[in-house]
Amino acid sequence: MTRPYADLLDLAVGAAAEAAELVLRMRTEGVDVAGEKSSPTDIVTRADHAAEDLLRTRLLSARPDDGFLGEEGDDLPGTSGLRWVVDPIDGTVNYLYGHRAYAVCVAVEQVDHDGADGTDGAGRVVAAVVHAPALGEVYTATLGGGAYCNGEPIAVRDVVPMEQRLIGTGFNYVREVRLAQAGYVARLLERVRDVRRGGSAALDLCSVAAGRLDGYAEEGTHPWDDAAAGLVAAEAGAEVAIWTSPAGNRLTVAAPKGDFSGFADVLAESGFVGNTAGNTSV
Ligand code: IPD
Numbered sequence: 498m499t500r501p502y503a504d505l506l507d508l509a510v511g512a513a514a515e516a517a518e519l520v521l522r523m524r525t526e527g528v529d530v531a532g533e534k535s536s537p538t539d540i541v542t543r544a545d546h547a548a549e550d551l552l553r554t555r556l557l558s559a560r561p562d563d564g565f566l567g568e569e570g571d572d573l574p575g576t577s578g579l580r581w582v583v584d585p586i587d588g589t590v591n592y593l594y595g596h597r598a599y600a601v602c603v604a605v606e607q608v609d610h611d612g613a614d615g616t617d618g619a620g621r622v623v624a625a626v627v628h629a630p631a632l633g634e635v636y637t638a639t640l641g642g643g644a645y646c647n648g649e650p651i652a653v654r655d656v657v658p659m660e661q662r663l664i665g666t667g668f669n670y671v672r673e674v675r676l677a678q679a680g681y682v683a684r685l686l687e688r689v690r691d692v693r694r695g696g697s698a699a700l701d702l703c704s705v706a707a708g709r710l711d712g713y714a715e716e717g718t719h720p721w722d723d724a725a726a727g728l729v730a731a732e733a734g735a736e737v738a739i740w741t742s743p744a745g746n747r748l749t750v751a752a753p754k755g756d757f758s759g760f761a762d763v764l765a766e767s768g769f770v771g772n773t774a775g776n777t778s779v
Contacts, residue, residue, distance in 0.1 A: 502605075502639040505579075506624040509603040510637060512555040516548040516601045517630035520586055523547065528593050539670035540589060545569050548585030548601060556581050556603075564608065568721040578609045582622075582724040588697030597631035602699045604724035625725035627699045636703045636729045644706050644732035653734040653753035654708040662689045662711035662760070665701035669717030669746075677744055678716050681767040685714075688763065698749065702726035705751045706733035712752035712760045716742050723749045740764065740771030 500506075529543040549569040557565055557573075564575030568584045581603065586592050588599030604625040627636040636651075638644040644651050664685055668675050686692055693710065695701050698718055704710040706729045713730075715722075727737045727749070736757040740748040748769055752760045761771065 500639070501642055502624040505605045506626070506637060506639050508556065508559055509581075509605060509624055509626045510628075510635070512552050513601045513603045513626045513628040514635075515555060516551050516585060516603075517628040519551055520544045520548050520592070520599075520601065521630040524592065524595075530593070534670070536670045536672065538590075540593065541569060542586070542589060542592065544592070545585045545589055549583065552581075552583045552585060552601075552603060556583075563605075566721065568719065575608075578607060579605055580608045580620075581605050582620075582721055584699065584721040584725075587627075587699040587722060587726075588695075591696040596696060598629065598695050598697045598700050599631065600627045600629040600697055600699050600703075602627050602721065602725040604728060606724065620720070620724075622724055622728040625728040627703050627726050627729060629697075629700060629703075632700075634703070636706065636726070638729040638732040640728065640732075642732065644729045646703070646707055651707045651729075651733050653705060653730075654711055656753055656756040657711060659688050659759055660690065662756075663691055663693060663709075664689050664760075665693045665695060665704060665710040665713040665715075667694060667696070667698050667701060667715040667718075669715075671717065673744070674717040674746060677742060677746075681714070681716075681764060681769070684763050684767055698722040699726035702730045702735075702737070702749075702751055705735050705753070706730040712750075712756065714748065714750045714760075714764060716748045717746050718749040719747070727751070738771055740769045743768035 523544040549567040562577035564580030565573040584602040592599040606622045623640040737751045
């Protein structure tokens, strides 16, 4: 039986494994903060740059006509209709402090598909890997091919009442966005079992996929935070959607299918705009 997108997934898995080994090794040598980005709390390390360079080199030497978008600055157009979207270390602050929840994320998307599946016609992810070397977890997914952790199939949790849900979130590095986040996190907190802030958007989405969270919402995300893990979550049975905050910021939302509306109601009360039915067009 042929595995759809198998060649793309194998390439992604191999490149992510090399990058993961590199960042793990560089951590033993001491973390070098190479600079600040959107605010003084938003840092980039020498390992982020080295891993993005490695991923770009590996992926584009195998497939030179593809595009490439990386968190640390690469934005290269391609001609093949496919684009790689990578986050060399998602969870850089965790990496800096020695918390183990950080991951190399690699997704490949069709940039020119026809949208016949109800998505918006751009950026449909077809293969993805989230490799968390310090946790020993490698999440993979292909469009229509299911989601896996270390080769074992994974699935979202069954839908439970709102007051029994454990919800993941994250905080952006920009002060104004954080203040807005405080509003909807407070609304969630009064209704759910508890809220977790793991420090890696990608691994939060993978936790929804693996049934360790009942949902996830974060304002101020970027495509490299959720491109790979969004497919993992969707293939594990989650609705994954991109909403817009009242301030115009991008918001990533994920919850087990059938659970989305109740969860989305809380976000809608905070003024977020999105598709309450959810979609998988991350
Ligand atoms: C960050 C992490 C964090 C999330 C931030 C992201 P980075 O990614 O995913 O959990 O809250 O919004 O920017 O900077 O470590 O790649």
